[in-house]
Each structure stands twice: as C-alpha cells, then as structure tokens.
Amino acid sequence: MFGHVASFELRYQLKSPVLWITFGLFFLLTFLSVVISEIQIGSGGNSHVNGPYAIVNTIGVMAIFAQFVVVAFVANVVLRDWETGFGPILHATRITKFDYLFGQFTGAVFASIIVLASVPLAMAIGSFMPWLDKETLGPFVPWYYIYGFLVAGLPTLLLCSSLFFALATATRSMMGSYIGLVVFLVVYLVVSSLFARPEYEDLVALLEPYGLGALFETTKYWTAAERNSELMPITLQYIENRAIWGGVALLALTGAYFLFSFSTKAASKQKKERKGAVAEAPSPVTVAGVTKRSFSGGAAWTQVLARARFEAAYVFSGPAFIVLLAIGLFNGGGAMWFSTESVDGTVLYPTTLLMVQALAGGFTLFPIIIATYYAGELVWRDREKRVHDLVDATPAPDWTFATPKILALTLVLAGTIAIGVAAGVIVQLAKGGAPIHLDEYLVWYALPALIS
Amino acid sequence: MLQIQNLTHRYPNGVVALDDVSLEIGAGMFGLLGPNGAGKSTLMRVVATLQTPTSGKVRFGDIDVVANPELLRRTLGYLPQDFGVYPRVSAESMLDHLAVLKGIVNAKERREAVHGLLNQVNLWSVRKKALSGYSGGMRQRFGIAQALLGQPKLVIVDEPTAGLDPEERNRFLNLLAAIGDDVVVILSTHIVEDVAQLCSNMAILAGGKVVRQGAPEELRQSMQGQVWRASIAREDLEAVRQRYSVISERLLGGRTMVHVLSPAQPSGEFAPVEGGLEDVYFSTLAAARAA
Numbered sequence: 001m002f003g004h005v006a007s008f009e010l011r012y013q014l015k016s017p018v019l020w021i022t023f024g025l026f027f028l029l030t031f032l033s034v035v036i037s038e039i040q041i042g043s044g045g046n047s048h049v050n051g052p053y054a055i056v057n058t059i060g061v062m063a064i065f066a067q068f069v070v071v072a073f074v075a076n077v078v079l080r081d082w083e084t085g086f087g088p089i090l091h092a093t094r095i096t097k098f099d100y101l102f103g104q105f106t107g108a109v110f111a112s113i114i115v116l117a118s119v120p121l122a123m124a125i126g127s128f129m130p131w132l133d134k135e136t137l138g139p140f141v142p143w144y145y146i147y148g149f150l151v152a153g154l155p156t157l158l159l160c161s162s163l164f165f166a167l168a169t170a171t172r173s174m175m176g177s178y179i180g181l182v183v184f185l186v187v188y189l190v191v192s193s194l195f196a197r198p199e200y201e202d203l204v205a206l207l208e209p210y211g212l213g214a215l216f217e218t219t220k221y222w223t224a225a226e227r228n229s230e231l232m233p234i235t236l237q238y239i240e241n242r243a244i245w246g247g248v249a250l251l252a253l254t255g256a257y258f259l260f261s262f263s264t265k266a267a268s269k270q271k272k273e274r275k276g277a278v279a280e281a282p283s284p285v286t287v288a289g290v291t292k293r294s295f296s297g298g299a300a301w302t303q304v305l306a307r308a309r310f311e312a313a314y315v316f317s318g319p320a321f322i323v324l325l326a327i328g329l330f331n332g333g334g335a336m337w338f339s340t341e342s343v344d345g346t347v348l349y350p351t352t353l354l355m356v357q358a359l360a361g362g363f364t365l366f367p368i369i370i371a372t373y374y375a376g377e378l379v380w381r382d383r384e385k386r387v388h389d390l391v392d393a394t395p396a397p398d399w400t401f402a403t404p405k406i407l408a409l410t411l412v413l414a415g416t417i418a419i420g421v422a423a424g425v426i427v428q429l430a431k432g433g434a435p436i437h438l439d440e441y442l443v444w445y446a447l448p449a450l451i452s
Numbered sequence: 453m454l455q456i457q458n459l460t461h462r463y464p465n466g467v468v469a470l471d472d473v474s475l476e477i478g479a480g481m482f483g484l485l486g487p488n489g490a491g492k493s494t495l496m497r498v499v500a501t502l503q504t505p506t507s508g509k510v511r512f513g514d515i516d517v518v519a520n521p522e523l524l525r526r527t528l529g530y531l532p533q534d535f536g537v538y539p540r541v542s543a544e545s546m547l548d549h550l551a552v553l554k555g556i557v558n559a560k561e562r563r564e565a566v567h568g569l570l571n572q573v574n575l576w577s578v579r580k581k582a583l584s585g586y587s588g589g590m591r592q593r594f595g596i597a598q599a600l601l602g603q604p605k606l607v608i609v610d611e612p613t614a615g616l617d618p619e620e621r622n623r624f625l626n627l628l629a630a631i632g633d634d635v636v637v638i639l640s641t642h643i644v645e646d647v648a649q650l651c652s653n654m655a656i657l658a659g660g661k662v663v664r665q666g667a668p669e670e671l672r673q674s675m676q677g678q679v680w681r682a683s684i685a686r687e688d689l690e691a692v693r694q695r696y697s698v699i700s701e702r703l704l705g706g707r708t709m710v711h712v713l714s715p716a717q718p719s720g721e722f723a724p725v726e727g728g729l730e731d732v733y734f735s736t737l738a739a740a741r742a743a
Contacts, residue, residue: 004552015540084536089598092500092530093553094522263502263521 002099002106009107013073019111022069026062027118033058034126037136048138050127053219053227055120055144060152060212062119067160067181069115073108074161075168075177078260082172091262101260102253109161116153120145138228147231155242156210162249166256179324186330206241214238304404311408315374316415324370325416329423332363336427350431352440355424359445363423367416371409378405410450417446453478453636454499454606459508461494461660469494470505471660477636481628483647483668484640485733486657492640493533495657496610499638500530512606512636524606526555529599531592533610537583543594544570544579547601554602569597573627589620596627607637613646625650648729656733658740668729675727675735680714682722683707700734713738 013019034049047053081087090100124145127137163184168177188209195204205213214237219227315321339358340348348354421441428436454477461470469491486492497503499510501521510517517524537546547566556562570579573593578586583594592612599607609628613621629650631637641647647654648668655665664671679699684692689708692698696712703709711725712718713735725731 001552001557004549008549008552012538012541080538084538085532086535086537088497088500088502088532089530089535089550089595090553091502092525092528093550094526094555095553096522263504 001095002103005095005099005103006106006110009077009104010110013076013108013111014114016111018069018072019115022066023115023118026066026115027122030058030062030119030122031126034123035129035132047224047227049132049136050123050140050144051138051228052141052144052148052231053222055123056148056152056215056232058123059116059119059148060156060210060215063116063153063156064210066112066116066153066157067164067185068178070112070157070160071164071168071177071181072174073111074105074165075174077104077108078165078168079172079174097257097260097262101257105161105165105253108165109157112157112161113154116157117149119153120149144231151215151232151234151238152210152212155245159209159245159249162252166252166259169256169259202237205237207244208241209245211238211241211245214241304407307404308407308411311378311404312411315370315378315408315412321370321374321412324366324373325419328363328366328416329419332359332366332420333423333427335359335362336424340431349434350428351434352424352428352437353444355428356441356445359420359424363420367413367420370416371413374412375409378408413450414446417450421446453513454638455509455511456495456499457509457511459495459498459505459510461491461498461503461505461508469660470498470508473508473657473660473662475655475662475665477638478653479634479636480653481631481637481639481651483651483654484638484657485642485644485647485654486640487642487737490657491660492642492657493610496530496533496608496638496640499606500528500608501525502530527605529601529604529607531595531599531607531609531612533614535595537586537591539584540582541584542580543575543583543586543597546583547594547598550598551601556602565601569600572600572630573597574623589616589623592616592620592624593627596624600631605635607631607635608640609638610640611642612639613641613643621646644730644733656736658737661740663740664732664736668732671732672727672729675713675732677724678713678715679711679725679727679731680718680722681709681711681725683709684721697735697738699731699738 081090124140124142127140160181164177164181167180168174171177171180192204192208201213201217205217208214214235215232217237218235219232222230335358336350336355339354340350421438424441424445425436425438428434454475456473456475456477459470459473460468462468471491473491473495484492484495494503498505499517501517501524505518508518512524512527515523544566547570548562551562551566556565567576570576573596575590575593575597578590583591586594596609596612599609612628613624616624625646628637628639639646639651651668653666654668654671655662657663682692683704684707686708689701689710692710692712696710696714696718699711699713701708701710711731711734712722713731714722717724
C-alpha cells in the first residue's frame, strides 16, 4: 500500500509541468555556469569546473535554491486533497494515515530528487562541451557527482521537505508554507552574518542547517591541486551536524503525523453558544419597480471606487501582505538603524538622506514583491474562487473591473512606501539630533519608488 | 444494520447541525430528505467516518463506527456532495488508484473490477480522458463507480443528483437501483422524486432533527383525504395563508395552485387530491417550522 501510494504520487508529480520546468531551469543554470566562465555558482579561481570541490559546492548551493521547488511539491501533497475536494473519497477508504501521508510524502521527495538530479547531470554534460578551455577541466569522474549529491544535495532536500511538509500540514496553506520558507531563509542569512567571525566558526559549522559549513571546514586551506583531486572527507562535525538536523526533520514529520487527521473533530462541549440578538427581518421587497438601477457613466465610477476599496482592503488584510511587510521592515529598519555607524567606526547623524539611502537599499524590493504577488492574485482571484460567473453577469461595464484593480495596486504600493517612510522617521526620532525632512523623503524616496 | 443513536453534532462556530438524531436503517435503499442546511451532509459525513460527532453512537453491524472508523472504511463506499479532481489524471488510473487504496491489491482482480465498473457506469469509451474534462453527469458517474469499488456493504451518496439534467439523473438513479438488495444504501437529497422513485424507507430531516420517518408509501397513505387543492388569484394568497394550513403553493398559468391540509373540505373552491410524497414532505416541514 505504502509503495503504491508513493509511486502514484511520483507518477502524478511527473506529469506536473512544475517538475519539468524547474528541472529545465536548474539544468540550464548549472550548464551555463559550467560552460560560460562569467556565470559562476560554486567553483571559482583556478579550480577545475568539473573538479570535486566545484561539483560538491554547486550541488550544495543549488539544493538551497531547490527548496522553493521542494516546498511546492510537499505542500501540494497535503493541500491537493483539501483544495480539490477529493480528500473525503480517499479518507473514506481503508488506507491508513501513515501510508497515506508518508506514501505521498515519499513520492514528493522523489520528485524533488529528480529536479535536483538535473544539477550533476548538467555539470557532467557541460564539462564535455568542445569549446571549453582544457586548462579548466579535470578528468571525468562519475563518483564525484554521486558523492556531491549524497552529501550536499540529498540531506538538504530531505530536511527541507520534512520541515515544510509539517508546516503545510499545520497551516494548510501554500502561501503559509512559502512564507515559512522565506522566514527560514532570512533568519538563516541574518544569523549566519551575525556569527560570521572566526571565534564562532565551529559553532556555525555544527548548527548550520545545510551542513555545508561542516563539509567545507576542512577545505579552507586546501591548494588548488587538492581541490581538483580530493573529495572533502566526512568529518565527525559533519555527522554531528547532520544528526542534529536529521532529528529536527524527524520531529517535524512526527508532528505532521499527529497534526493530520482524516476526520474533522467536533467542537469542544464547553464552548458556549453565543446568544446573538435575533434581528427583526426586514419586510421583503416587492419584486418590481422599487429598487432603482442606473447604468450611466456616473454609476460606473461609483462601481470603480467601490471595487477599488474592496480590492485594496483585501490586500491590506491579507496575511501575505502583513508578513512580507514585516520582513521588509525587519530588513529596512535594520539597514537604517545601522546606517549611522560608518565603516571606520565614526557615528553619523541620522540625516534624512542617510535614511533614504538605507531604505532604498534594504526596503525597496519589498513593495515590488508585494505588488507583483498581488497583481496576479487580484486578477485571478475571481476565477479561482469561482465567483467570476456571478461578477461577469452583472451589468457593470468591463473597464470597471480592470481599473479598480490597478487603482488598488497603486494604493497598496503607496501605502507600503508610506510605512517605510514612517519607519525612517521613527528611527530618526529614536536616534535624535538630525532634522526630519518629510519633503526629502517624498522627493528622494517615495516618488521614485512609486513611479518605478 | 445501521444504528444511529442520539447523535448530536455542534460545529466550532456554535451551529448545531445534528440534534439528538436516532435512526435504524436496514438493507435496501434509504432516502434522507431535507431542505438545504438540514444537517444531511453532516449526518452523512459522520456515518462515513469523516467527522467525529460531539456525542452519540453509530453502529454498523458489529462495528462501532465512532470508535473504529478504519473497520467501517473496509466496507464503505462514499460519494461526497461535491468533489474536485486532480488535473491531468484519467478516470481509469484514478479508479485503479482508489481500488488499491480500498484494498484490491491483486492486479488482475483490480483490472477486472475497474473495467467492469467503468463499463457499468458507461464511461468505458472515455476512460483514458482526464477527469477534469468530464461533464457534471460523467463526473457523478465516476463518483458512483468509485463508491462501488470493492463490494461495499454500506454505500453513502450525498445529494448525487443535484445539478444533473433529467436524462443524466435517470441514468444515475438506475445505477443506484442496480446495487444489490443486501447492501445498505443511504441517499441524501432534497429532491422528493428521487426518494419516491427509489427508496423503500425514508426519513425527513429538518433543523438537525428527524421530524418524520417510515416507508414512503405508508406516509403517503396516512395523508389520504386530508389534502385539498384550489387554484386562487395571487391577491387572495395572503388570506388563504392566514385561514388554512398551506402545505405548498406553486404557480400554474399565472394563478397560484395551493395545497392545504385539512381533515374536512375547507370550502367549496377546494377539491380533494390524492396526496403525494411531496405533500408529506412539505406538510412535515411546515409542521416542523411551526413547532
């Protein structure tokens, strides 16, 4: 049963365009990095593009990118049966929770393995391209690719799929899982930059989730010749690191198992019924003649404004907006806070232009991400929720549907930028000592950002 | 066969979907009739082990359904009210997949079962086509095929005919009628005719309570001589509603045809009618609302 579920899942994923598009993308990226020296992922300097060091490094880095694909696969496993409504049919069969959940999980993991397998494949094929400088090539050794995949690729895939499988089970939302991944990556980057000092090196190597630190620890003082001919050994540190994160992954899977349930639980009995006041029902409206309708241009504008308000309210209250904004403020706020300390240790005044500079570097990206995400979301929302038939059947003209979405997006962009500016003002107030120029914010930051 | 005792279910938002429901259901076709929101789907989901009730017991033969859902699932066929399908998967491979999940592990037997059912529900010619491209009627026929996989002893179909055209609806009811006599089939619907055509026993559910149960024919007989009808002008409707207990009203050629319940002839303009199951249903609902 387990094997059957896993293989059905894998066959299903093999038909999904996501798998083959990402396979192609990963293949192309890696291939280009091998055959064009300007594009580099892992290798560098004078080590061979198909040497063991470059191979393991590239696979390790691409596995980190592959997480975005892995989340899509494993979250799909959990969510598909809920979203399509097919779940009840499956849950009413004899299949056990273990077989169902982990069978599908296994299938999804194999699908992500296939995607990541494009990386060693592309490196191997790339290294045979005739125009490559023979100086940059070593002998073709299949074992290097297998080794790299096993120590730097597979563990990351397994860890990531377990963690986000559990998260998808808990949140029951694709967006929730992706937000989880972004938060995980931001925390990873922030923590590793905070601890990027020699005295923390062992600690980072031990606790870093991808195990690459521990793996490359030994190669730090390697010569180019060593990098081209020797595989990094499996150290005790690497094993400890993998054991710690393997434990985390197992914990996540166990959690997912207990969180997931075929049947919906009844409400707890203690919950009190709320006694709502029973409102007097209004008298039914007579069928003809009373409600006036208008199809004029003025009516259309009322419809546009009403819908713009409706769409903007949808974005502002969305969890994705709130979380993306929070991450943006975390990043931008940090940039602004530390912008007053210059490299040589002198402390600068928190002038408005300094804030603007920090905002432009640390925050600008987020309004754009938010706008891009919601542009697609707003356009497709009606169709996805199956209300487009209702909406399309109303007599409002077509342009009153597109215009409010654009208005709403502009509003969202302006609002997000305004929040960034407000954060800048708060930083200035907290640090004190410099005049606050709202007009400078407007001219140097808000307008350029909005127009772009 | 199926015993439901004092079943109560309260949703987290405080809605009481089932309120002390007790039913005895034997082999054969059992109709569960009720308006939208009466609690039919909740009852179906509880019996199908997909929802744990707040309190109460469900037994099927020797199986305690609430305590041992996995035992019931071995002998259960379930067609939910509304189900979606995976994109890009054909009816045949989906049915094959479900057959394995239902425990038909022998490949040869499985192929026979799948092919037999595809034939029976008249989907043989389109078995390689993706389910997502099926029409509503075809999708429902796929639904009943998967419910019948593995010779279940309890078949639950939840509002299967909603949204089907008359021809498809007939075809579907014929499929249901072909299920063996030793199987318990529960058909939930808001369409009175479905029950009248198929079921040997029925219950009416309203507001989460069982308000009437029995054999359709007996229930119909019990109404004889008490149902009267008259064709009245729309202006007079309000006055008639005030004076008599109106079972149903429908428009007919611009005038309103009312059925009223009364032990004796209400007035000269009323003529006796042989009460149908529909009159039983509507009068029961009206009584339940008044209570």
